[in-house]
Amino acid sequence: MAQSSYVTQEDVLFFRENGYWVSPKLFSESELEEMIEHQEKIYRAEYELGREPWSTWKAGDNPRSLRKTDNAHWSDPVLRRVATHPVIGEIAARLMNADKIALWHDQLLYKPGRADRRHTANVGWHQDYVYWQCCAEPSLVTAWVAFTDVDLSNGCMQVVPGSHKWGLIKVNDFFEQxxxxxxxxxxxxxxxxxRPVPLVMKAGQVSFHHALTIHGSGPNTTDSPRRSMAVHLMTGDTRYRSGTPAEGHMNVKLLNGRDGDLFEGEPFPVLYPASVR
Structure with missing residues (x-):
């Protein structure tokens, strides 16, 4: 298991009790500028690695909607470095008490500013695992990387402490406004x-939440977009479970495996330990 210098034993205990934890700043200002520049390249369909994301917002789509791009790490080297960052993997390993952490998938996110009554770009209350039941156990954690400062005014993430201990809750819908x-x-x-808690963060900080932690976010009422990347991660013992409501998930297609197979191989880069990257 990782012994991250970024995470104390008290932090680990906090995560296990509450289902979330927020890191100190992990990315510099120059790195953040580069990340934002390459986020814009994705929206202009400039794919430096020569491969399209699994899905993405494109010019001509609703400019007031939440932009969600799945697997931007396929397309861009800068965003791939974020999605496979070894320090993020090391922290996740410590919080999840895991010997191995691999990428499940990433989501590049852009919440436009100046929300109004008709267009809010909210993220509905949900637990990530409801969409990932193709995994036999909820052995996954999300690292949410803030590219910009976030608070309630621009729709920061809100989490419900302790909800990762409740099992799957009846109401789960990422897209509900x-x-x-x-x-x-x-x-x-x-x-x-x-009782939701807002995660107020500075650009470059990273929040971590368990796959069963209830979370969502409200409107961005500022003049500037809220930018981030959700880096969804799994422990090394995450296995495929067939016949679930998540059978259509892209990672089931990428694995092309049998019931009980580990999610591993080229589609799932290893972040920790760095020696097996």
Missing amino acids: NLEKQQEQMELPDGQAF
Whole structure:
């Protein structure tokens, strides 16, 4: 297991109790400028590595919608360095008590500014694992890299502490815009309360949340876009489970395996340990 200099034992205990943790700043200002520049290249369909992402926002799509690009690391060397960053892998290994961390997939995210009543670009309350039930266990964690400063004014992520211990909750929808309605419809375990915590972060910080942690985000009411990348990671013992509602997930297609097979190989780069990259 990793012994990251960025993570104390108290941090590990916090993550295990609350299902999330926020790192110190991991990326410099010059790195962030380069990341934003290459995010824009993706939107202009300039793919330096010669391969399109799995899916992406394209010019002509709704400019007020949330832009979500899956597997930008296929297309761009700078964004690939972010998605396979060894320090992110090292931290994830420590938090998940894992000997190996590999990339599940990445999502490049852009939340446009100046939200209005019709166009909010919210992210509905959800647990990542509801979309990843093709994995036999929720042995996954997301590292959310802030390219810009984030707070409630521009739609920072909000998490529900301790919700990773509740199992799958009835209401899960990444694309739902009415967060209040979702909250009203949730069926929580007895004795539990829905109390979201906003993750206010500086550009270059990285938040980590467990695959069962409930999270979402509200509108960006500022004049500037909120930019980030969600780096979805898995432990080395993550195995394929067939016949689930997530059978259509792209990683099932990329694995092309049998029930019980490990998700491993070229489509799933290893971040930790660095010696096997």
